[in-house]
Amino acid sequence: MASTLNVLPARHIQNLSDATALQHHWGYADRALPCTNDAGSCAYLDSVYHSHDLGMLHSGILWATIGGILFIWAIGRLICQPSERHRVTAFEKERPKSSNQHGKQRLWNACSSFGRRYLLPDCCRSIFGRSTRLQVLILAVLTGYLTIWTFVGITYKQWITPVKGMPGVYNTRTGLGPWADRVGVLAYALTPLSVMLSSRESLLSLLTGIPYQRFNFLHRWLGYIMLVQASLHTIGWCVVEMRLYQPQPQTGLEWIAQKYMIWGVIAMFLLTVIFVLSTPWAIRRTGYEFFRKSHYIVAMLYIGCCWGHWSQLDCYMISSLVLWLVDRGIRLVRTALIHYNYLSGSTMGFRSASAAVTYFPDAKNGDVVRLDFTQPQDPWGISAHFYLCFPQVSIWQAHPFTPCSLPGDSSEGQLHSYVLRAKGGATKALADLAATKTASSTREEGCLEVNVPTTPVILAGPYGGSIMNQLQPDTNVLCVAGGTGVTFVLPVLLKMVKDTAQSDRKIELVWVVRRSGDVAWVKAELDVLRQAEASHALKIRIFVTRECSASGGDDVMRDKISLSSSTEVLKTPSASESGCITIQSPAAIEDQSESRHPDLRSLVRDFVGSTVRGPTSVFASGPGGMLSDLREAVADCNSAKKVWTGNERFNVELISDDRLEW
Structure with a gap:
């Protein structure tokens, strides 16, 4: 016993030399027993x-x-x-629910609405x-x-x-x-x-x-x-x-x-x-x-x-x-599984994806780059995101981006489309690289050698499950996006217009951009939505905040004329049709900043008020101020009392790009 005691560290004035036993205490030094110190020390x-x-x-x-x-x-x-x-399947629609099931669902919805009302802002x-x-x-x-x-x-x-x-x-x-x-x-x-x-x-x-x-x-x-x-x-x-x-x-x-x-x-x-x-x-x-x-x-x-x-x-x-x-x-x-999961001839190895680069210069607000490539992999959940690494920029950095493309069942692989704005660091370096590649491609086009600029991309993901499973057939959908945040809501809209249209369901996109030419980022996706406007009662509203309307000055008019490729998507058959794309700009660029941005509280309230039946899901992505305003707007539209009485129109949830699932 003496040899064992000698190697133990003394703690709290314990007299180890006089101890006859050790009492084990998990996470602490063993205690020497009996205690031979003074009464006060032993009590301590x-x-x-x-x-x-x-x-x-x-x-x-x-x-x-x-x-x-x-x-x-x-x-x-x-x-x-x-x-x-x-x-809800077609059979379930025809079969009436029991009062017990209906009561549980109403209680669940009412509690959810109550929570959003007071805990969401x-x-x-x-x-x-x-x-x-x-x-x-x-x-x-x-x-x-x-x-x-x-x-x-x-x-x-x-x-x-x-x-x-x-x-x-x-x-x-x-x-x-x-x-x-x-x-x-x-x-x-x-x-x-x-x-x-x-x-x-x-x-x-x-x-x-x-x-x-x-x-x-x-x-x-x-x-x-x-x-x-x-x-x-x-x-x-x-x-x-x-x-x-x-x-x-x-x-x-x-x-x-x-x-x-x-x-x-x-x-x-x-x-x-x-x-x-x-x-x-x-x-x-x-x-x-x-x-x-x-x-x-x-x-x-x-x-x-x-x-x-x-x-x-x-x-x-x-x-x-x-x-x-x-x-x-x-x-x-996960990264290895994405990039090792296909054969090329008789060899198999790690290969990065080759992304086609589209460059949108914007010296004032930050250049925008669009990446498009196909990668053989399983489809991901709607609005899931990937971490992208750009080897030509840095192999030590990966940034999260949400693809604006809709995952499908193609045997050739999944189409990935990303839109990102250069802020600084890796994204700024990528934009500079895209500008260089685009300029080089333009010079080659003059020599009749057209090459689409590309850059290698390494993927990690996907992260986040599908956000579409929680939508009922009668759920009304309002999508609100700011700038490149439109990539989060576009897959939701593309999936909805791909499915069978539901009667009395309202679908609307509110997109806030700085310039009218910004719609060129997702022109292909907006063209798909245009084709489904009438059949799905889809309404698209675009708010321009940093560029005044055509009547505001000649400089702005010249900018709009030079954007012919992007303004095509804004052309609508007539304002009287059920679905249309409208663009709103301030009358003059000197207008106050607040007046150039839409009143989100009114937009959400008016949308919910115009619905015929069913709950509403608000999908949102954009700056922090926009999300904060939407939280307050969605909270104000919820009413547990009305939901409990069966009025599902006041059961409004917010699903943002940081997955605040309420």
């Missing part, structure tokens, strides 16, 4: 180990709660799949940004839950104990040490959850059906909570070891020089670096790509330092590393 040790055991129990309850919620959620999705709940934008009240409510519940487990079971008492060999010198022992340990344990326990919330190949998405990007809000704020916990843990033990324990400064210097404390100081420093680099100020200064890469590296170093600081809780660190490595591994496998 009782409090320390009891508080720690409760802390481990609380972290277990925390994960049991998370697991229970995910289990119930997954079972609920399995039983009540949206595709099953909303699918933004909450405290100055603090939480463009986050919904639902997200903030979930964060508040989690914070309250953690606060309870932080303070429950701590012995709030003070012990004055003598220092051995130093008469007249006393230590002050309080519940501060056990409390600091508690917040540290909870910070460790939350680390795997933080990694899960940040994973692209998300287990949470698999269980809940919520796209991974919707967890970014909780990931960010959970990081803030962990930073506060780690800071309180550090401050608490600094007060204990550098002030309450005597003699000073000898005790404090011996404590900080220990190996586990050095790892702890480094971990706290790395966590602070993660916080600083994730602030909007730092991201603007260094760029998003630097933030993303540094975030990965520093986070993994932080987890390693936490492991070195307190190896007794390595289960949390190991699981965090495993989750991160699995996420990375699946990403590589």
Whole structure:
């Protein structure tokens, strides 16, 4: 026993040389029994180990709660799949539903409408940004839950104990040490959850059906909570070891020089670096790509330092590393499956897709590039997105884009079409490359050697399931898009006009662009929609915000004349037909900015008010301000009372490009 005791680190003034037994405590140092210290020290040790055991129990309850919620959620999705709940066949239309089924459906719809009414709008934008009240409510519940487990079971008492060999010198022992340990344990326990919330190949998405990007809000704020916990843990033990324990400064210097404390100081420093680099100020200064890469590296170093600081809780660190490595591994496998899944002659190997490049110069607002290519793969869900890597620009960057093309059953492969605006970094480099290739192709055309400019593309994905399964046959659809956000809503419209038309169903597209010539980005898709205007009662409205109407000046008129290829799509048979494409521009470019943009609240209210029957789904993609306005507009249109009485017209949901499925 003596040899075993000699290799154990001393903790909390335990007298290991006099111990006859060791009591194991999971996640903490073993306790030496019997306690041969003074009565106050022994009582303090009782409090320390009891508080720690409760802390481990609380972290277990925390994960049991998370697991229970995910289990119930997954079972609920399995039983009540949206595709099953909303699918209505012709036979079911003829067969009347039982009153029990009808009552359950009305209750579900009324509760959903009530939730959208009060939880969909933004909450405290100055603090939480463009986050919904639902997200903030979930964060508040989690914070309250953690606060309870932080303070429950701590012995709030003070012990004055003598220092051995130093008469007249006393230590002050309080519940501060056990409390600091508690917040540290909870910070460790939350680390795997933080990694899960940040994973692209998300287990949470698999269980809940919520796209991974919707967890970014909780990931960010959970990081803030962990930073506060780690800071309180550090401050608490600094007060204990550098002030309450005597003699000073000898005790404090011996404590900080220990190996586990050095790892702890480094971990706290790395966590602070993660916080600083994730602030909007730092991201603007260094760029998003630097933030993303540094975030990965520093986070993994932080987890390693936490492991070195307190190896007794390595289960949390190991699981965090495993989750991160699995996420990375699946990403590589998914990319390989896309680009290795076809034969070319007698050889098989990794090949990037060759995308045809169409360049739309716009020096004032940012150039726009369209990519079109065919890739042999299975069809993806409507409005799912892919991460695109452009090897000619950089092999270390991949950006998410939603294809505006409709996945199909072609034996040649799936058509991918993307529209992206050059902002900076990789997209700006791609636009410059497209401009160079286009100029070169134009010169070759003059020499009768026409070559369509192309660029290699590497895909990863798809991410996000289909958003069409939740639509009932009588669901009215309003699509609202700003700029290149039209790529999110176009597949929805293309799928609807491809299917059989439903009577009394309203379909409308509201697209806000800066110039009338911007419609050339998706001219082919708009041509398809034009052909289905009359049969599907489709209405398309385009709002121009940075270019005044023809009467506004000669310069604008010349711009419109030069856009003959794009303005063809705007020509309509007559305004009296049931379906038409209309374009609206401000009378003068000096108009106030607000007057150039459509009143989304009125648009949504008028659309819902003009429907004949059935609920309404609003599909939206665009700037943050547009989405915030739509959240408020959709919330105002919901009425649980009217839905409960059977008026489904006031059951309005919003589905945005960040998959806010309400």
